[in-house]
Amino acid sequence: MTKPKITLETAAKLDQKDVLHNFKKEFYTDDNRFYMDGNSLGLLSKRAEQSLLSSLEDWKTHAIGGWTDGKEPWFYMSEKFGAKTAPLLGAKPEEVISTGSITSNLHQLLSTFYRPEGQRTKILADELNFPSDIYALKSQLELHGMDPDEHLIQVKSDNGATLSEEDIIKEMRSDIALLLLPSVLYRSGQLLDIEKITKAAHEQGIMVGFDLAHSIGALPHNLDDWGVDFAVWCTYKYLNSGPGGVGGLYVNEKHLGSKPGLAGWFSSKKDKQFDMAHDLNHAETAGAYQMGTPHILSSAPLLGSLDLFQEADIKNVRCKSLQMTRLMLDLVYQELDGLGFQIITPLEDERRGGHISLVHSEAASICKALKKENVVPDFRAPDVIRLAPVALYTTYKEVYEVMMILKEIMVNETYKKYKNERDIIA
Numbered sequence: 001m002t003k004p005k006i007t008l009e010t011a012a013k014l015d016q017k018d019v020l021h022n023f024k025k026e027f028y029t030d031d032n033r034f035y036m037d038g039n040s041l042g043l044l045s046k047r048a049e050q051s052l053l054s055s056l057e058d059w060k061t062h063a064i065g066g067w068t069d070g071k072e073p074w075f076y077m078s079e080k081f082g083a084k085t086a087p088l089l090g091a092k093p094e095e096v097i098s099t100g101s102i103t104s105n106l107h108q109l110l111s112t113f114y115r116p117e118g119q120r121t122k123i124l125a126d127e128l129n130f131p132s133d134i135y136a137l138k139s140q141l142e143l144h145g146m147d148p149d150e151h152l153i154q155v156k157s158d159n160g161a162t163l164s165e166e167d168i169i170k171e172m173r174s175d176i177a178l179l180l181l182p183s184v185l186y187r188s189g190q191l192l193d194i195e196k197i198t199k200a201a202h203e204q205g206i207m208v209g210f211d212l213a214h215s216i217g218a219l220p221h222n223l224d225d226w227g228v229d230f231a232v233w234c235t236y237k238y239l240n241s242g243p244g245g246v247g248g249l250y251v252n253e254k255h256l257g258s259k260p261g262l263a264g265w266f267s268s269k270k271d272k273q274f275d276m277a278h279d280l281n282h283a284e285t286a287g288a289y290q291m292g293t294p295h296i297l298s299s300a301p302l303l304g305s306l307d308l309f310q311e312a313d314i315k316n317v318r319c320k321s322l323q324m325t326r327l328m329l330d331l332v333y334q335e336l337d338g339l340g341f342q343i344i345t346p347l348e349d350e351r352r353g354g355h356i357s358l359v360h361s362e363a364a365s366i367c368k369a370l371k372k373e374n375v376v377p378d379f380r381a382p383d384v385i386r387l388a389p390v391a392l393y394t395t396y397k398e399v400y401e402v403m404m405i406l407k408e409i410m411v412n413e414t415y416k417k418y419k420n421e422r423d424i425i426a
């Protein structure tokens with residue numbers, strides 16, 4: 001049976017049925033811009049702006065008193081935001097804390113949970129993860145006196161874009177102490193089967209951590225049910241907390257109470273912190289893995305953002321996100337056939353995160369031509385174009401229009417005006 005042709009009307013009908021359509025007006029969007037880069041930096045919402053302004057107001061009026069007497073007391077903010085993030089993770093409030101960045105949180109959790117012993121000394125990762133995670137793993141191995149060439153095992157990809165869960169599982173040998181993987185691969189957008197991987201790793205006695213940078217705020221998680229040991233994420237992508245917005249970490253309740261590998265006074269039980277004792281009495285919650293003073297002004301926007309997610313419901317977000325990326329993929333087949341694109345994102349819904357990725361030998365030039373037409377994609381060297389329609393602020397009509405602009409650039413060869421080289425941020 002041939003599929004009916006997708007038209008602007010098809011997209012308009014999907015918009016009419018969109019249960020999340022009201023959320024777009026919560027954001028600062030630009031009618032003349034098609035923003036497809038929410039998987040790198042999400043847009044500002046009015047609620048996030050408001051919660052930031054509210055913290056500034058607390059500073060203005062309460063000064064030091066803002067820690068306890070402000071509208072949103074800073075002293076309890078990280079715990080409160082952690083608890084508000086927990087439903088997006090399938091976690092308990094005490095297992096989650098808002099703090100640090102992915103990289104600093106990874107260092108903290110590796111310092112706490114990577115415990116090489118006897119023959120079990122190696123870390124298992126993959127060859128497609130974001131560089132920062134790999135740098136953190138290598139430097140942690142070096143701090144333990146291990147040679148990363150020998151002790152970091154990176155699962156290979158068959159095609160340079162996706163990983164096979166079976167290949168990951170095959171590498172789970174008795175000399176592996178810890179496994180770290182991304183939930184969604186940053187280049188191809190592949191979603192890994194977290195439950196299956198975690199179960200297999202636990203059968204081999206391996207500790208499991210996930211980097212949820214590209215899945216938090218895009219899809220639901222069940223970290224407790226899946227038994228993941230720890231996780232880290234950022235909030236500046238799908239959670240729209242702003243550039244450098246506070247990150248977060250999860251520690252499964254079975255590990256709560258473990259002494260933080262990297263301690264600081266914010267690791268304390270909250271009621272003990274201002275005793276100023278030199279013996280740390282660390283929290284029994286994920287709060288123990290904080291270190292120093294929280295960055296209040298880069299945390300505050302998250303409150304408004306999380307309120308939006310609470311109202312939208314992450315299940316609706318996932319449903320719309322999948323439908324939008326499906327529409328994009330269908331349009332690639334319908335409109336871009338023969339124009340040199342290769343889809344590297346898995347086509348199956350259960351294996352796809354929140355963005356799609358197209359490989360093209362002229363990818364950098366094409367991204368520049370798209371930007372000239374007010375479409376904001378991103379480019380990842382050497383040849384990947386990523387497009388992320390975001391459930392809370394992208395319409396189906398925009399998805400359709402973006403794909404038609406892309407087609408026009410290709411058919412008219414306007415991309416040839418631009419150098420096929422990346423810009424600084426790409």
Ligand SMILES: Cc1ncc(COP(=O)(O)O)c(C=O)c1O
Binds near residue numbers: 186234247
């Ligand atoms: C998978 C992944 N890990 C880590 C990072 C970076 O971490 P950080 O927030 O520490 O800069 C990114 C993106 O910047 C990412 O996509």
Ligand SMILES: Nc1c(O)cccc1C(=O)C[C@H](N)C(=O)O
Binds near residue numbers: 039040186
């Ligand atoms: N974290 C970023 C930054 O500080 C500057 C520019 C981009 C980023 C990103 O988040 C990149 C992103 N993690 C990626 O998937 O490529």
